[in-house]
Amino acid sequence: MNGNDGTRVQVTLRVHRFTPRPEREHTRSGSPFAKQGSPFGSGTARRRPRGKQWVQDYALTVLPDTTILDCLLNIKRTQDPSLAFRYSCGHGMCGSDAVAVNGTPTLLCTAKVKDWAVRQHAQNTVDTDGFRKTAEAGTATDTADEASGANPSDAGDDAPLIVELAALPGFPVQRDLIADIDPMLDQIKRLQPYLQADGVLATTKDGKIDVFEYLQRPEQLAAYETLSNCIACGVCEGSCPVFAGGEAFIGPAALITASRFINDSRDTAADARMDAIDTADGIAACQSVRACSRHCPRGIDVGEEIWQLIAKVKER
């Protein structure tokens, strides 16, 4: 399937949908036998919202290099305005539209039909618990790209092309493809994610104070520049079996933020920053699976960066 030959294809978007039940007002029950919450559960823990779950198919005819986001926007306009998903800039910079495409976390606006549409029998999809079935012999692949419609003929051209969409794994679903990513932002915030510099002004050769910037040579910038491009989309978090598996792990996104400041020559808090992540739920929880690197939209080799960070912390 080539994106530029102008031939349209039929594709079905199979969307895992969810509508939360409206919050009930807390009405005080007069009966002491009324149903109570578990005495063991923490009152502040995020509860999985309850509501209606179902799977809905939408059929479209599009050019193969249409993005999945454009498909969904088309659906909103022409088929179902109630379908909910976050989106904003539409070109991979704002980080709002991370979802699971065929079970793999990635951005809606960078994922294209030609790269993700699979013939129906290819069971490269998630079940309701976010797991994918082991592929059958002969079709075993570990990346969705290889299992995709790049070579769709082997499944027979009459089988419909399908892209399966679900909310980003590892986070509570709020509605349809919208997940609550506040836990990630909270973890980032806990690590004091802001430059802590010495405040000293650079001086000229004769000792005169300039109102100049902190000086930083290009090679010093290079030590953290890529890390500073993180857009906090959560793709790495949804890919991480430890994080998405529900462990207390602080998560790859927060570690990337910490590393961004630890490697910034202007920052003076590196030691405290390393202490903060040198914990059981910090770097010790990383199992070096490196799934976090696979679909980073900013091209950050998250797994390698965390590996380097661990080495740095351990070598202190």
Place this chain on the structure above:
Amino acid sequence: MSPKHVEQMYDALIVGAGAAGLSAALGLLRSERIAAMTQAGHTPKILVVSKLQPLRSHTGSAEGGIAASLGNVSEDDWHWHYYDTVKGGDWLVDQDAAQLLAKEAPATVINLERSGVAFSRTADGHIAQRKFGGHTARFGEQPVPRAAYAADRIGHQILHTLWQQCVAQGVEFAEEWYVTDLVLDESHEQVAGVVAYDTHTGKVHALHARNVLLATGGAGRLFHTTSNSWDLTGDGMALTLEAGLQLEDSEFVQFHPTGLAHTGILISEAARAEGGVLRNSDGEAFMQRYAPGHADLAARDVVSRSIMAEIDAGRGVADPKDPQGPRDCIWLDMTGIEPDHMHAVLPQVVETIEDYAGIDPTKDYVPVKPTAHYTMGGIPITVDGEVYTWADDERHVIAGLYAAGECSCVSVHGANRLGGNSLLDACLFGHRAGVAVGARIAGSPDTAAQDAATATADQSHDTVEAAAQARRNELSDLLKPNDPAAADTDDTASHHPENDNAYRLLADLGAAMERALAVRCNHDSIAEALRLVDSDFTERARALHAHSESPAFNQEVTAIWEVRHLLELAKAVLRASDARHESRGSLKRTDYPNRDDKQYLAHSMVGGTGEVAWQPVHILDMPPQARAY
């Protein structure tokens, strides 16, 4: 993130969390008087309300740079920046504001650096700078590198840094709350608060405040082809109109010359700064002909008009994705840029072209066309961010109401903005507005805490609660399942209410506005769009309802309010465009092709009912000249 509880009264509400809103929050909290108050135990109650999570704000998409005469690469002077800004704006710039912009730019950029922005650097460690269209040395003599940059992701760097600093300050956010009303007191001279819709729960909140600062960004979604994100629906501008106030110079919309073919996605001006050249179907580098000496780095309006002139002369090219389609693009030739250098300094540009056009810019030409990019006009503000109305030949400030950034108009951009000046405007005047709000809080005898008591005692005049109640009623109507019996009055209508929706209306409005106003316009094109907006679109907007009854994360409700906001704004933009019988900067009237300083060296002030008043431009030391590049 939502606030744990809603206060009875806020000292300041900031609406919007991009560069302007976050700069304002920081300007406020870092100001000496507020710091002193906080130290004394009187922490002001401040809330930033944003329809997005702050890191999703469109500031993050700005690519090229932020202008300041730092002179790190070659000699520069703020007077030259001031001159370029006035000339770039075709003399519709208030010169007192432009002086401030140019003078305070270096400090603004250095503050950003000291807050953490990862600027690209010169070999000796200073902030690196690149050339940008319209920025010159010695009053127009030759191009000067004035745009401080971070590869081609300066907006991302600034947005994230400002957010990080807000985290450091403990700023409280109400994220994914959509402001539906700006409420003034009964006298219409003072702000009372806003009504906000929490999209997570579907609850409508009455937020009372002593100060409100609007920083909601631009309105690119008025047009079909735009570089703006889906959220740039002109909310702050529409809120202002609906509150009975005016907009300034709303007819000036910048079309960036190089949108990527039919996607509208921006190819940064940096692509031309680094050596990219525009070519027509004959392969001619035509900009040399239109702007000798400046060529591809002439001001944006000049380049956009030149591209349209080439297309009109039959020298356009078709988007390779649609070879049989209209020849309404032009080539951007980047093959002259050394590939390694291109990947080093334009990584985002290369990625965008590869991903969304399937083209390798080191080998092939890239199809581009002008894309709606920036609203020069907006909510009229003083240089301290105070919102005012223009009546009886003077400014009347609305007490406690402020604005900053693209939604506002302090008039530093005039009729056309220079590249690198928008981030500067947002950060610099956002900061100034924040400081001004801080001073008003610190200088006021009452605090929000004391006010809260009076507010609850005096509910009969609670205009905010009244507006909130009206919204709640409207919301329950929007969510009500449509009664099929009531809807079948006119089955033949092409837009039967049951089939119509806000997303479809948004698309139709964008197409109509583009036909009417993109790059050039005339009375007839404007009248045709006004006819559609006033009748058909308004009718459809009124009939819209949601297709799901569930209020939580019901995006369609927000979309309905957004498209209604856009319609309100579209009327103002069209009426102001119609009223200005001249061509200036980004506004090209084919029926009035020349600039007319006698009549129109003045800012249009348009109100919600469409009447237009004129406010003279502040001229200090630069009388209007012919604008040639």
